[in-house]
Amino acid sequence: MTDDPSRSRHARDLAPLRWSVATAAFQIEGARHADGRGRSIWDDFVESPGAVLDGATAEPGPDSWHRWREDIALAAALGVDRYRFSLSWVRVQPEHGRPANRLAIDRYSRMVDVLLEAGVTPFVTLYHWDLPSALEERGGWLDRATSFAFADYVEVVVGALGDRVSDWYTINEPVSTTLQGYAIGELAPARTLLFDALPTVHHQLLAHGLAQQIIRSAGAGRVGIVNNHTAVRSASEGDDDVAAAGVYDLLHNRLFADPVLRGEYPDVSMLGVPDLPVADGDLALISHPSDFYGVNYYNPTRVGAAAPDSPIPFELLPIEGVPTTGFGWPIDPQGLRVVLDQLAARYGDALPPIVIGENGASFPEPDQTSHAIDDAARIDYLARHLDAVDRARADGLDVAEFTVWSLLDNFEWADGFTQRFGLVHVDHRTSVRTPKASYSWLRDRIAAVRGRREAGVGA
Numbered sequence: 333m334t335d336d337p338s339r340s341r342h343a344r345d346l347a348p349l350r351w352s353v354a355t356a357a358f359q360i361e362g363a364r365h366a367d368g369r370g371r372s373i374w375d376d377f378v379e380s381p382g383a384v385l386d387g388a389t390a391e392p393g394p395d396s397w398h399r400w401r402e403d404i405a406l407a408a409a410l411g412v413d414r415y416r417f418s419l420s421w422v423r424v425q426p427e428h429g430r431p432a433n434r435l436a437i438d439r440y441s442r443m444v445d446v447l448l449e450a451g452v453t454p455f456v457t458l459y460h461w462d463l464p465s466a467l468e469e470r471g472g473w474l475d476r477a478t479s480f481a482f483a484d485y486v487e488v489v490v491g492a493l494g495d496r497v498s499d500w501y502t503i504n505e506p507v508s509t510t511l512q513g514y515a516i517g518e519l520a521p522a523r524t525l526l527f528d529a530l531p532t533v534h535h536q537l538l539a540h541g542l543a544q545q546i547i548r549s550a551g552a553g554r555v556g557i558v559n560n561h562t563a564v565r566s567a568s569e570g571d572d573d574v575a576a577a578g579v580y581d582l583l584h585n586r587l588f589a590d591p592v593l594r595g596e597y598p599d600v601s602m603l604g605v606p607d608l609p610v611a612d613g614d615l616a617l618i619s620h621p622s623d624f625y626g627v628n629y630y631n632p633t634r635v636g637a638a639a640p641d642s643p644i645p646f647e648l649l650p651i652e653g654v655p656t657t658g659f660g661w662p663i664d665p666q667g668l669r670v671v672l673d674q675l676a677a678r679y680g681d682a683l684p685p686i687v688i689g690e691n692g693a694s695f696p697e698p699d700q701t702s703h704a705i706d707d708a709a710r711i712d713y714l715a716r717h718l719d720a721v722d723r724a725r726a727d728g729l730d731v732a733e734f735t736v737w738s739l740l741d742n743f744e745w746a747d748g749f750t751q752r753f754g755l756v757h758v759d760h761r762t763s764v765r766t767p768k769a770s771y772s773w774l775r776d777r778i779a780a781v782r783g784r785r786e787a788g789v790g791a
């Protein structure tokens with residue numbers, strides 16, 4: 333225990349850690365033209381020549397639109413408390429302003445029922461990056477009207493599933509949409525607006541606030557946003573590097589957490605950008621207390637001063653001397669602890685229980701397999717990050733849930749099928765699922781923790 337008031341709880345008081353595995357609609361569903369689905373910015377992206385590394389279009393992939401019962405069986409056999417999955421906005425509302433698609437709603441509704449029957453709590457992500465193309469044509473997240481279009485879709489979903497779904501993530505990683513989607517164009521909608529992308533921060537957070545309000549007024553359970561956080565390290569102690577690291581921390585972490593947890597935006601005037609398009613009442617809505625705060629964590633980020641002619645005031649640098657994932661991301665579980673400590677220190681009592689909404693790693697693995705792949709590196713990655721969570725809890729930080737990204741190998745956005753994050757291998761041509769060694773490892777770990785708890789030993 334430290335004497336930091338934000339850590340006043342002792343691990344003894346914390347409920348047992350909940351376990352979860354995650355997926356997202358566009359990454360696993362495939363079947364882009366089935367059952368009246370509309371068109372999203374990811375359809376536009378995968379159909380742009382050269383946009384996706386291996387030219388994959390997310391099909392067939394896991395084909396979970398058809399094989400969802402297999403996914404639920406895999407999650408249930410793993411012993412997780414919850415399954416985090418996202419709904420496809422363009423399946424629910426193929427065309428904005430037109431009636432919702434009954435087929436899609438019934439299918440998601442069945443999925444919820446089957447999860448509940450299997451004893452796995454459905455944890456629904458309302459938005460995981462697949463914006464309707466028609467909205468993007470009108471400005472997408474640059475346009476305030478998109479937040480209200482989202483609210484309209486959320487009303488439909490909550491009306492259909494809110495009697496059985498009691499746990500909701502509103503928006504997944506708005507930072508990725510802003511920085512990679514609108515600022516530098518690595519993800520859909522592939523815009524390269526640099527700092528002119530910043531209005532998308534506010535409109536996504538406003539969408540979160542509106543969705544939260546809808547869920548609350550419907551009495552439909554617990555709700556929160558899920559932000560990606562990184563531990564930002566300065567390349568050196570030099571003033572320029574430290575200042576650049578501060579700017580990156582502001583852009584990646586604080587711009588998305590401060591409004592939610594503190595009701596205000598940090599000062600971004602050093603970027604020389606116009607104020608964010610905040611209207612009266614927006615910040616009250618955005619900062620209305622959530623039931624949890626979702627944190628996705630993958631790796632730390634090393635930042636140095638930018639070259640003089642750079643259009644952005646920092647440079648992202650490699651971290652030497654540590655193992656890396658298939659993506660080349662540095663593996664550093666201590667970075668997760670730094671993120672958790674920073675959140676506690678920055679937001680104190682305003683920070684609700686933390687839910688780790690994603691953590692995991694890709695490693696090079698074969699496209700086809702006839703046996704359980706021995707993914708020892710993934711087991712090591714997860715074990716070390718889980719240890720960091722256990723230690724954080726032992727020190728009194730309220731981390732309520734740990735979610736592995738991902739249950740399945742899936743469509744890794746601009747990297748197509750080249751990066752495999754799954755506990756379960758998927759042959760993306762046949763959609764056949766084969767659990768890896770990490771799947772059995774996690775199943776055994778969950779069972780052992782539960783067994784100890786039931787025997788009255790440890791949390």
Ligand code: BGC
Nearest residue numbers: 356504505508560690737744
């Ligand atoms: C996203 C996932 C993605 C994962 C690995 C997260 O930022 O939410 O959709 O697959 O990272 O890149």
